[in-house]
Amino acid sequence: MDQTPPAPPPAESPASISPLPAVEHQHVRFAEGLELDCGRRLAPVEMAYQTYGRLDDRRANAILVCHALTGDQYVAEQQPITGKPGWWARMVGPGLPIDTDRFFVVCVNVLGGCMGSTGPRSPRPDAAGGEPWGTDFPPITLQDIARAQEKVITHLGIDRLFAVIGGSMGGMQVLAWAALFPRRVFAAVPIATASFHSAQNIAFNEVSRQAIFADPDWNNGRYWTNGRVPARGLAVARMMAHITYLSEEALTRKFGRRTRREATVPAPIGSAAPAQSPLGLFGEMFEVESYLRHQGSSFVRRFDANSYLTVTRAMDYFDLAADHDGDLAAAFRGTPTRFCVISFSSDWLFPTSQSRLIARALNQAAANVSFVEIETDKGHDAFLLDEPALDRTLRGFLQGCAEHAGLAPGVAA
Template sequence: MAAPAPNPAAGPVLKLAEPLPLDSGRSLADVEVAYETYGTLNAERSNAILICHALTGDQHVASPHPITGKPGWWIRMVGPGLPIDTDRFFVICANVIGSCMGSSGPASAAEDGKAYAMRFPVITIRDMVRAQVALVDALGIETLHAVVGGSMGGMQVLSWAANFGERLNAALVIASTARHSAQNIAFHEVGRQAIMADPAWNGGDYYADDVGDPRKVGPESGLAVARMAAHITYLSEQGLTEKFGRRLQDRDAKTFGFDADFQVESYLRYQGLAFTDRFDANSYLYITRAMDYFDLAEEHGGKLADAFAGTKARFCLVSFDTDWLYPTSESRTIAHALNASGLPVSFVELSAPYGHDSFLLDVPELDQVVKGFLQ
């Protein structure tokens, strides 16, 4: 078992004093939660909004990524005067546990000083939320103005409402689902198998002593393939056709070979390779597993409406018409459950050509919905 990498968090890191209890029955000691904040907490401590990130996201919502140097992943949404207005709100985002941007994950040091690798416990969406609750406690915040998230972030929002429902006044769930479908699980399993099939995965034990970062080592080929497969599910057929169609990449004719003749091939290869620069393959295994395990109704006796018995939060659900990963029908199921619980819910399907990725992209109607809901 190789040595863990130094903590790559660029911002503050909370060390939990107590072991974190997990859904598996195990507990995780010495948990670290890396996070970012934007704006100022008011004297009443009533203006905090927690943003929950997606599978490969991180806490750098509105500040540059420390590895890639790219702008934060939601700068169109979070900032002064923006829909999630940091002039008014104290915005928090924490790296989920299991990830690789500073919160405890498989690349972190276990008690023996070596990287957990596959000794890291399998976690759930609710476990991620438990770590966030500890962070919110540490920040001295009793009640969040809102919890907001898209995709896996939306699952966390639902889990907050279901398990810590008295701690939030509003829940904004974008392009998400209350449970992973068979097709969702199937695509994740392809990605996991691609990683595990790579000999460089080595049973998860690929963290080198002489490498200062858990990324850029390990099963890069397998992780790239996993990312390519997943990336297709984030885009719509329509979006791919509009963006690439059958256009060729820097050539006038097909080469009758196996180079990336088509732009869409070149794009996917780039997306796959670039991903390996910033993400840990074992984290990809653990986080996809957490998503596949997510079934909010199952956690609450099999009836989704029962999951929301402990909250008085108001809800907003947003879906996108071209999102085939978590289609509108998934949001509708949640809306029906909230209606059955007698909770206030607004639900809108927006039209955007970008598929699941729409929640991250230029969809002005989404800005309006978010701004209006958070008033």
């Protein structure tokens, strides 16, 4: 869910796309590990995280921000691999809606991720020579992801989070937190999300996975042995997913049918340029194509294919009502948490109807809930983009909750 403007894609051969660079992330190690939903114990577990702001003396001003499928813990600072600003730098920071002058913000790289938390890239404990888990990494669930985050929160000495906030898969984590640890979440903001992954979304995820499997460099997940990552397959997966993050209106507004006339048509990702690209009718390509190629080729430099498989699978398996005999309200019965459910009118990946189901279940559970559908043509990605109505909604809800929680303004200042 990059916000990168269109740029000419680099004509790069797959040989030059190396695996993710080794970056040292701030992390904590839990030797005892974690009991997973699949019944296996994963140990040790390392969790990478970043924090912003200062925890107040009562340890009452912490906000957990949960990242989306391809996000990471670098919410409000430069991402160490891409060098780009944090993915929510417009939302989290001094004076911003999630105000780090006031709140202590924590973001944890998800279990199964590839930015320092234990995942398919991590060394498999029982393997010689530090061989990674790869596809032998145990299947995980969104609840496992929340439980791993909980260990970090406890490690930081935080008993109760002032708020848990996240969009898309981050919103699934918010719901998992509220269901698993209701007494530890004062306020919850699930944005552009769902209480279960729909058939259509499972279908899109499955095509993403098939694109990765189709890349011979995937090598049944053991791509570290061939020294080449499945860049082409992962790029295709990303390109397709990226379309689903936008809306037809946004794509029309940004690109329409504009073409770029180029002397040489950029090569397909990971391919040597054919002498005459079959794409270049009359020597043109559409701007939307150039943009998507850029999205695909930049993504493969910062994300791991096996993590993509693991985490998309966790999303597919998310179905909070199924854990409660099909009764979503039962997941929240008696909850003390205050909820603000937010959706975007043009989001077709996690449509408003899904947020309405959540709000209805919370009402049935007699929870304190407000529900806001924000009118926008930006699609699912609206939660990452300049959307003043989202800023206002978040700021207002957090302010109201802070008053109820007895958090003085500027408590950490």
